Amino acid sequence: MAVLLFHLRNVPEEEAEEVRRLLDEHGMDTFETRAGFWGLGVAAIWLRDQNELARARELIDDYQQALGERVRREHDALAARGETPTLWRRLARQPIRTLLLALLAIAVLAITLLPFLWLYS
Numbered sequence: 163m164a165v166l167l168f169h170l171r172n173v174p175e176e177e178a179e180e181v182r183r184l185l186d187e188h189g190m191d192t193f194e195t196r197a198g199f200w201g202l203g204v205a206a207i208w209l210r211d212q213n214e215l216a217r218a219r220e221l222i223d224d225y226q227q228a229l230g231e232r233v234r235r236e237h238d239a240l241a242a243r244g245e246t247p248t249l250w251r252r253l254a255r256q257p258i259r260t261l262l263l264a265l266l267a268i269a270v271l272a273i274t275l276l277p278f279l280w281l282y283s
Contacts, residue, residue: 165212167192168222170205177229181207184225190218 167185170178185192190209197205209218240246253260 163212164193164208164210165215166204166206167209167215167218168207170194170207171197178207180229181222181225184221185218188217188221190214190221 168181182192182194185207191211191214192207192209194207195204197203209215237246245251249260
């Protein structure tokens with residue numbers, strides 16, 4: 163019986179492709195399901211042979227550990243060069259977009275709180 167191996171919801175396509183390639187290179191018999199048009203299904207990679215679950219899980223865990231270390235190194239390199247994304251850098255790079263998003267947040271907050279303020283006065 164097939165067993166769920168790897169959820170694909172909110173997974174970047176690059177990471178999903180690397181996991182597919184990793185499983186394929188190690189001869190894992192898998193298939194994939196999509197969430198569908200309305201998103202009601204399960205987007206995932208499934209393993210056909212339940213007996214290979216421990217080996218497949220170990221491969222994915224090792225991959226994710228290496229991915230985490232690589233991303234941390236990249237972030238540390240950006241921080242060392244002073245290029246990590248911050249609110250001020252985004253504001254300097256995209257001032258109109260940042261200000262519009264701030265105005266949108268203020269508008270949502272105002273719409274949410276105004277009925278309560280009217281009840282109080």
